[in-house]
Amino acid sequence: MRLLVLFLGLFFINLTTFAQTNENPAVWTHEVHKLSDTEYELVFKGKIMDGWHVYSQYTAEGGSLPSEFSFEEVGEDYELIGKTEESETIKEYSDIFEVEETFFKKEAIFTQKIKLLDPEVNQISVNLFYQICKEVCIPADELFQISLDGSGFVAEETSLDERSVALGESLKLDLKNKNLLNQNGVSDSEGKSNLWVIFGLGFIGGLIALLTPCVFPMIPLTVSFFTKQTQNKSKGIGNALLYGFFIVLIYFLLSLPFHLFNSVDSQILNTIATNIWLNVFFFVIFVFFAFSFFGYYELTLPSSWANKMDSASSKVGGGLGVFFMALTLAIVSFSCTGPILGGLLGSTTLAEGNVATNLTSGMVGFGLALALPFALFAMFPAWLNSLPKSGGWMTTVKVVLGFLELALAFKFLSNADLVGNWGIFKREIFVVIWVVLFVLMTLYLFGIFRFPHDGPRKNLSPARKIVGLLSFAFSVYLILGLFNFTQLKLLSGFPPPSFYSVVETESDCPLGLDCFKDFEEGVAYAQEVNKPILLDFTGWACVNCRKMEENVWSDPDIYPIIKEDYVLISLYVDDRKELPEAQQFDFKYDSGRVKAIETIGQKWGTFQTINFNAASQPYYVLLSPNLEILNEAVQYVDIETYEKWLKSGLEKHHLSMNK
Known part of the structure; x- marks a missing residue:
């Protein structure tokens, strides 16, 4: 449900961004040439902005979307003579789709001959769907209203006052x-390397999710099912590998809607990162995530979903049954994985590059980290004996994640403050909030206070002490940065800029x-x-x-x-x-x-x-x-x-x- 809320937020901001995008990269015109009393030649011309390209009608299948004409009332008022012809195109092999793509640069010209079936027809409508790409791809529609008598279709001009023209x-x-x-x-050195960073963040997030009480106990149970409930060992290993593959596939599929709605140019990142109310929305959502990790409430998807998936896996069997088992895991573990995935989504909005591509990279990394144990322990079942037992340490993992979610939440609130010029969350205030959060996390890890879902008080484990010391060290680092003993370069980009300060600066x-x-x-x-x-x-x-x-x-x-x-x-x-x-x-x-x-x-x-x-x-x-x-x-x-x-x-x- 939380991912759905985030998705809807991005969906609506995509719509508003599309309405606010800068100049259309392609400008279209049309001409009509009369060949005889009943035959006409229609010419559609597109002027394409430098650096952009439009795909041909005949670009290879499996690649980018081709251009496509829809002629209204064809077969009733008129008929098409032959195929729509094109001007000169460029062919280039796509490493992404592994096909040779065909496209136009600078100018695209399409020509179509028609023959009237009704002599009284003097105007027709033609719709062109096309995909124009640069760093990202924008699907677009162009409606041509064509008058066959040569008068053309004249849109109402918007006149500007002299002051607007001059400015x-x-x-x-x-x-x-x-x-x-x-x-x-632009020359940008990050390029594809940024995707590996997002992939790595997703992979780390998946590893952390493995340590939560929603996922960790499932590992030995699931692996035992595959290795003991099948007729032979090799089939059990094969099913476990398939189970892992389906986990990766499911998280990959979760990112696809963002590609479908990512129909705007590279300004989408700037818009997401600078929209005041969207940043406030992210702040509220991440605070909501954090307190669920602290144990004040449990957020789960409807139990009927998991029951239906579990029932489907039993009924269909085979590979499809394994898929439903993987889907069941994704649903029942959502209360732990959902906030982590939300953090991953937040990271993609703060990273440079295409939001949808970043998210896919992160989701695949997350799914791969979740899937690896199921495959590895199925291949080497003796390793199961080395797994630590489930216990209170998994609750500690959730609480630590809650503090990290809160820290990320205040980054989004800081964005809203900066863009809105509220003057509230100056650099020092932001750092103080983070100091408080990490000091509280340190105190929790050393057992000074507890949360509602914590078990009986026990001796601190070495791992908990180590993480507590790291949290304390980070708190000290933040305090040193607060008093300018260090520049907090490890956090570059997260706190507000140094000149956005409670202390008056010369510049x-x-x-x-x-x-x-x-x-x-x-x-x-x-x-x-x-x-x-x-x-x-x-x-x-x-x-x-x-x-x-x-x-x-x-x-x-x-x-x-x-x-x-x-x-x-x-x-x-x-x-x-x-x-x-x-x-x-x-x-x-x-x-x-x-x-x-x-x-x-x-x-x-x-x-x-x-x-x-x-x-x-x-x-x-x-x-x-x-x-x-x-x-x-x-x-x-x-x-x-x-x-x-x-x-x-x-x-x-x-x-x-x-x-």
């Missing part, structure tokens, strides 16, 4: 050397640097001092932005370069502060869509998209004072790469000055 034009830059930006508009920029938060002001100063510009598209709730600032910008070789050799312009694309009324306006894209620019974040988010064809953060661009691009854009990179990138930009700036 909209001021957002567009006359950039020089724009070709230096690579095809995707409201990262690391005390001088920065401008208005592009025009920053450019004017750069021209005055003749220094290149480091343009920083960032966000209050951007985890990787904080990691870059605290781990990379703080490096002793990089910090002085930014401080002394560049003019830093930091533009916060998630800033929800309203612009002064005189600066609010409507921006009209080339496609005719109009977007209201009412907040600082909307202004700089639109500015980033129309000038750099990018929508994610962090995003760094080097510019000369006369707006010449000095190097390719970068996102999340390591210290060495960032230093070379900054120095290369300086060299190019100095060369251009000496010409």
